[in-house]
Amino acid sequence: MNKEPLIGAMRQMITMFDQEAEKFLSFCYFKTFHQKEFLGRQGEVCQDIFFIIKGITRSLIVDTAGEEHTIHFSLENQFICDYTSFMLQTPATNSLQAVEETEVVVLPRKAIEWGYANLQQGDKLGRLIAEYYFIYFDIRLKNQYLFTPAQRYENLSKVFPNIHNRVPQHMIASYLGVSPVHLSRLKKSL
Amino acid sequence: MNKEPLIGAMRQMITMFDQEAEKFLSFCYFKTFHQKEFLGRQGEVCQDIFFIIKGITRSLIVDTAGEEHTIHFSLENQFICDYTSFMLQTPATNSLQAVEETEVVVLPRKAIEWGYANLQQGDKLGRLIAEYYFIYFDIRLKNQYLFTPAQRYENLSKVFPNIHNRVPQHMIASYLGVSPVHLSRLKKSL
């Protein structure tokens, strides 16, 4: 397998010498998770960031009634973990689960820490990652205010056209914040 | 007036020499907005970050039907602006409005840029601000999934006990994502 996609993603944010990149990568390794396997669990302190080479994961949170809520989907070429847990070293509130067979590059905490301390633009990388996710959350939150579940469903279908072939509908419903039965109803009326 | 609260907030994130802090502050100035005045408007590129000395502001967004949605409230000792607009230099989607008479320190773009480039820990400051807001958004989004409007109302009342004395109820309803009429109904049944 090939770590190029990861290097490419990093080089979109900062400039790195080949030596720096190589050293950084030496802390990282590949791993494959099969369907429904957990990359991380609620309650554990998140110690790794994952970069998805192939596959889909979802972040989910379980409420006091035991219901699962899908908070995010993540696809190829994205970084994913419970960042709040990773940054603060507090127990994660989100679990991270493979929706289909998923290959990732694992970036352990020591890789990240080495990067912040030793990459020439380490802090800038951290800032840009945080800013990227900030913008992502900003958009997500606005969507909650501006759009109905039906509209959010249509938007999602545009951004991620073949989601229906890769993700079970009840997870999509959960992500949209409606019951699976209701999503089925909404689809019919579109 | 006194810029100490701003310095204090910055020094909770990074260490600064007094000289650095002084130079940074020389780019900043005080401003007072009266009730309902706008600190920034949807469509303009956000060129300043505000630090609230005294008062309350809200971020709001207007949908295609002309309805206002209150996305955030910001209180004393907080930084506020449309960060997405500020970072990307794109037109702001949020307007920023004083809910009551509000005194702020204005941090113009050139202050921030000078800080990133010249403060010894400039990039770290940027990273921490972005991370701080990341965590804030993370919690906000989880709340949307985990709690009903009634529960969100109770949580808000705990975190911000005298909000009812300082913010009109229809703005609170908008923030919670329900109609003013419905919030009135919810309060009765608690």
Add this chain to the structure above:
DNA sequence: CTGGCACGATAACATTTGTTTAGAATAACC
């Protein structure tokens, strides 16, 4: 002082969404 206006409560009704249950198609498993 006073007329208008913003604000909030309430009631009645409409719409949206959740819940429960059932059934059929499909996929996973041994």
Add this chain to the structure above:
DNA sequence: GGTTATTCTAAACAAATGTTATCGTGCCAG
């Protein structure tokens, strides 16, 4: 290959939330 889960749809009813209209209060500009 057959059995068992999983997934989706559908219908009927319940609960939550939106909408409209009305009323009373307090506030502030003139």
